[in-house]
Amino acid sequence: MPTAATAARTILTRLHEVMASRSHAQAKLNTVVEVIGESLDSEVCSVYLLREGMLELFATRGLAQEAVHVTRMAIGEGLVGTIAGHVETLNLAEATAHPDFSYRPETGEDKFHSFAGVPIVRRERCVGVLCVQHVDPRRYDEVEIEALQTVAMVLSELIANADLVDEDEAFGLTAAQTGTERLRGLTLVKGLASGHAVYHQPRVTIEHTVAEDTEAERQRVYMAFDKMRDQIERMAAQAEFGVGGEHEEVLETYKMFAYDEGWSRRINEAIDSGLTAEAAIERVQQRTRMRMRQIDDPLLADRMHDLEDLSNRLLRIVSGQLGTAASKGLRQDAILIARNLGPAELLEYDKRRLKGVILEEGSLTAHVVIVARAMGIPVLGRVRGLRGLVREGDQLLLDADTGTATVRPAPALVEAFEARFAKNRERQAAYAALRDVEPRTLDGTRITVMMNAGLRDDVPMLNLTGADGIGLYRTEFQFLVSATLPARERQTRLYREVLEAAGNRPVVFRTVDIGGDKALPYLRHDDGNDEENPAMGWRALRVALDREGLLKAQARALLEAAAGRTLNVMFPMVSEPWEFDAAKAVFEKQLDFLRGQKRMLPEAIRYGAMLEVPALAEVLDLLAPRLSFLSIGTNDLTQFLFAADRANPKLAERYDWVSPAILRFIRRVLKGVEGHAVDVTVCGEMGGRRLEALALIGLGIRRLSITPVAVGPLKELISRLPLAELSAAMDGWLLHPPADMRAALVEWAAARGIECD
Known part of the structure; x- marks a missing residue:
C-alpha cells in the first residue's frame, strides 16, 4: 500500500x-x-x-x-x-x-x-x-x-x-461575519474606545502550498528548527531564571516539543507529499487543532496549546514574518486583539495609537490588566470566537463599560457611539476643571483624594487630576515588566524620579507584592509546586521575608531615593504584627548601614501596613501604636471575607462591595485605630466608584486612593455630599441593614440629586 x-x-x-x-x-x-x-x-x-x-x-x-x-x-x-x-x-x-x-x-x-x-x-x-x-x-x-x-x-x-x-x-x-457583529465578554478595565482591529500576533500568510523542490523545502524547515531550538535553549540557559519552579516546567515542555521527533517527522512527511515548508507546518498544525477540539483533559489541552505556540513560532521563522504588531508600529487608532498578553508586551505599543484591548482569555487579576488600568486603556476579556469573527483592519467599537464590542458597525451605530464618546469627553472636561479645587463636602469637611500608580508615566497624572498625592505606588510593576530582577540602582533611580515628580505631595511606596498569581520567572518557589489558591499563597510580604535579599535591596533603594525627604513605606498583606515588625527591622538595619556610611538619609520615615487579611483587624490594638498609617486594600479583602475568588467570572457579581458585611468590617477597622495617630486610607477599586465612595465617606473614611481617572468624578461627588446627614443614615443602615443596601444608597443619593454609577 x-x-x-x-x-x-x-x-x-x-x-x-x-x-x-x-x-x-x-x-x-x-x-x-x-x-x-x-x-x-x-x-x-x-x-x-x-x-x-x-x-x-x-x-x-x-x-x-x-x-x-x-x-x-x-x-x-x-x-x-x-x-x-x-x-x-x-x-x-x-x-x-x-x-x-x-x-x-x-x-x-x-x-x-x-x-x-x-x-x-x-x-x-x-x-x-x-x-x-x-x-x-x-x-x-x-x-x-x-x-x-x-x-x-x-x-x-x-x-x-x-x-x-x-x-x-x-x-x-x-x-x-461581514456584517455587524456584537461580541460579549468580561469587563477587565472600563472605558470606551474605537479603532481598527490589529492582531498582536499577525497571521502568517501562506502564499504557496505546492512545492517546486521538496529537498529545498526540507532544508528550510531544518534551518527553522535549528533557529527555534537555539532560541529556546537561550531562554532556558539564562542565569536569572534560576532552577526549578513552574517556569522551568514550561520551558522543559517547550524543549520536549521542539526536539520531538514525531512532530518533525510529520512535517517532513507533509513535505514529501509535495507541500511547501510553510504549508507542511500548517498542515500538521491543522491536525493538532482538530485533536485539541476533541480533548477534554485541561492539562493535555494546555500541552497542545504549547505545541500550537511552537508551531506559530516555527512558521514565523520559516516564512520570515517575524515580530508582533508592536514591532511594526501602529499606523492608526487600534484595538489590539490577542489570546493573552503580558504587561511588557502591552507596554511595547504606542500609547497614542493604542485605544483598547480585546482578549480571548484574561482575568481581573492578570498583570496586563493592572498595567492597562494604569495606562487608562479599556480591556474586554474572555471573548470567544474572536478569530472567526474579526478580520485585521475591521472597525471596532469597544464598550468595556457594558462588556461588549461591535465589529463592523453600521454608520448609525458609529454616530451614536461618537455622541456618547463626546458626552463622555464633556464630562471629563468638567471633571478636569476641578483639578485645583479641594474636595470638600457641603459642610466643609476635607476629604483627601489620592491616586494609585505603578508606572513612571503615571506620575504626571498628579498634576492633571489635582490629586493630593500617590496613596499607593505599586513597586512590583517594575519587577513584572522586567526579564530579570531589577538591580538596586535601577530601583533607586525609579523611586527618586517618582518622588521628584511628585514634589511636595506624598508618595506611599508599597513594597513588592509578587508571588502567587503574580509569579516572576526569575523568582522560584522552593518546592516548585503550583499553588491551588495563589491569592492566599506565597506572595507579597511572605515572599519578601523569605527572600530577605529582595527586601534588603528594595529597602536600600527606597532609603537612598528618599534622601532629604519623607519616606512613606507600606508592607502588603500583613497578617500578624510580627510580620510588620520583621519587615520594618529590615529597613531599620539598612538605615543603620547608610548612617554608618555617612550617607544622606530621609528626614522622616513613616511605616504603614496594608490591611487585606481579615485576621489583622483582630490585632489592631497591638499593631496600631507602631503604625503611621493603615491602608485597607478592598480588592483582596473582599475576596478573603467572602471566600470568593474575584478572578472567577461566576462569582464576579455575586458579592456586593456595599453589603453590610463589608461596611461593618471597615467600620470595625476604624474603631480599632481610634485613639491612635493612624491615617486610614481605602485603596482599590471600591473607593473609585461613586456609590461605593459615598458609602465609605458615610462610614467615616476621610482618605481615598483610587485610579487617576476616578479622581475628577470623586471630587465632584464629594462637593455634593451633606456629610452629617449621610453619616446619620449610614449609622442607621448598619444598625438595621435594609434588604438591599445598594438600593437604599441609590435611593438616598437620587433623592438629593446625586448621580452615582
Whole structure:
C-alpha cells in the first residue's frame, strides 16, 4: 500500500498542472474532483464551498450534475455541515447510520454507503468541505484520509486565489461575519474606545502550498528548527531564571516539543507529499487543532496549546514574518486583539495609537490588566470566537463599560457611539476643571483624594487630576515588566524620579507584592509546586521575608531615593504584627548601614501596613501604636471575607462591595485605630466608584486612593455630599441593614440629586 505522502504527492502533481492552467475557476474545480476520485478509486468526489453562509455543492464526480449549485446545507446540517461546523474529519463505513445524516434526493446519493470528508481550512476557518463516497460499505484507509487532508489544504489556496468565492468567504467569513457583529465578554478595565482591529500576533500568510523542490523545502524547515531550538535553549540557559519552579516546567515542555521527533517527522512527511515548508507546518498544525477540539483533559489541552505556540513560532521563522504588531508600529487608532498578553508586551505599543484591548482569555487579576488600568486603556476579556469573527483592519467599537464590542458597525451605530464618546469627553472636561479645587463636602469637611500608580508615566497624572498625592505606588510593576530582577540602582533611580515628580505631595511606596498569581520567572518557589489558591499563597510580604535579599535591596533603594525627604513605606498583606515588625527591622538595619556610611538619609520615615487579611483587624490594638498609617486594600479583602475568588467570572457579581458585611468590617477597622495617630486610607477599586465612595465617606473614611481617572468624578461627588446627614443614615443602615443596601444608597443619593454609577 502506498504511503500517505506518496498518495498525496500523486494527486498534488496532477493538481499543480490544473492550478497552473488558464481555464476558469469552475472548470478547474470540475477537473480537481475527477483527479481526486480517480486517484483514490472513489466513485464520488465532491467539493462544497461556503457561500452566503451556506455550504453549496460546487463540483462533483459521481453525484447528479443537476445538483451542482442547487444543493445547499447550513453549517451543522447533514454530514457536510457537521464537518464544517466542528472542523473535523468524518470516516464512515455506513453514512446513513450517523445521527447527523441528511438525505438529499436531488444528488442521487442513495446508492452510496461509505463516506469520508475533510474540512477545507483557510487561516484557521473552514471555507468548505471535500468528501468522497463509495458504493461498498467500508472505512477509508488512514492513508487515503491523510491524502484528502493534504489536498484540502491545496484547495484552500485555489479557492482563495482563483475567484471561486469572494474574498470575504476565502477568509472563512459568512454573510453574518461581514456584517455587524456584537461580541460579549468580561469587563477587565472600563472605558470606551474605537479603532481598527490589529492582531498582536499577525497571521502568517501562506502564499504557496505546492512545492517546486521538496529537498529545498526540507532544508528550510531544518534551518527553522535549528533557529527555534537555539532560541529556546537561550531562554532556558539564562542565569536569572534560576532552577526549578513552574517556569522551568514550561520551558522543559517547550524543549520536549521542539526536539520531538514525531512532530518533525510529520512535517517532513507533509513535505514529501509535495507541500511547501510553510504549508507542511500548517498542515500538521491543522491536525493538532482538530485533536485539541476533541480533548477534554485541561492539562493535555494546555500541552497542545504549547505545541500550537511552537508551531506559530516555527512558521514565523520559516516564512520570515517575524515580530508582533508592536514591532511594526501602529499606523492608526487600534484595538489590539490577542489570546493573552503580558504587561511588557502591552507596554511595547504606542500609547497614542493604542485605544483598547480585546482578549480571548484574561482575568481581573492578570498583570496586563493592572498595567492597562494604569495606562487608562479599556480591556474586554474572555471573548470567544474572536478569530472567526474579526478580520485585521475591521472597525471596532469597544464598550468595556457594558462588556461588549461591535465589529463592523453600521454608520448609525458609529454616530451614536461618537455622541456618547463626546458626552463622555464633556464630562471629563468638567471633571478636569476641578483639578485645583479641594474636595470638600457641603459642610466643609476635607476629604483627601489620592491616586494609585505603578508606572513612571503615571506620575504626571498628579498634576492633571489635582490629586493630593500617590496613596499607593505599586513597586512590583517594575519587577513584572522586567526579564530579570531589577538591580538596586535601577530601583533607586525609579523611586527618586517618582518622588521628584511628585514634589511636595506624598508618595506611599508599597513594597513588592509578587508571588502567587503574580509569579516572576526569575523568582522560584522552593518546592516548585503550583499553588491551588495563589491569592492566599506565597506572595507579597511572605515572599519578601523569605527572600530577605529582595527586601534588603528594595529597602536600600527606597532609603537612598528618599534622601532629604519623607519616606512613606507600606508592607502588603500583613497578617500578624510580627510580620510588620520583621519587615520594618529590615529597613531599620539598612538605615543603620547608610548612617554608618555617612550617607544622606530621609528626614522622616513613616511605616504603614496594608490591611487585606481579615485576621489583622483582630490585632489592631497591638499593631496600631507602631503604625503611621493603615491602608485597607478592598480588592483582596473582599475576596478573603467572602471566600470568593474575584478572578472567577461566576462569582464576579455575586458579592456586593456595599453589603453590610463589608461596611461593618471597615467600620470595625476604624474603631480599632481610634485613639491612635493612624491615617486610614481605602485603596482599590471600591473607593473609585461613586456609590461605593459615598458609602465609605458615610462610614467615616476621610482618605481615598483610587485610579487617576476616578479622581475628577470623586471630587465632584464629594462637593455634593451633606456629610452629617449621610453619616446619620449610614449609622442607621448598619444598625438595621435594609434588604438591599445598594438600593437604599441609590435611593438616598437620587433623592438629593446625586448621580452615582
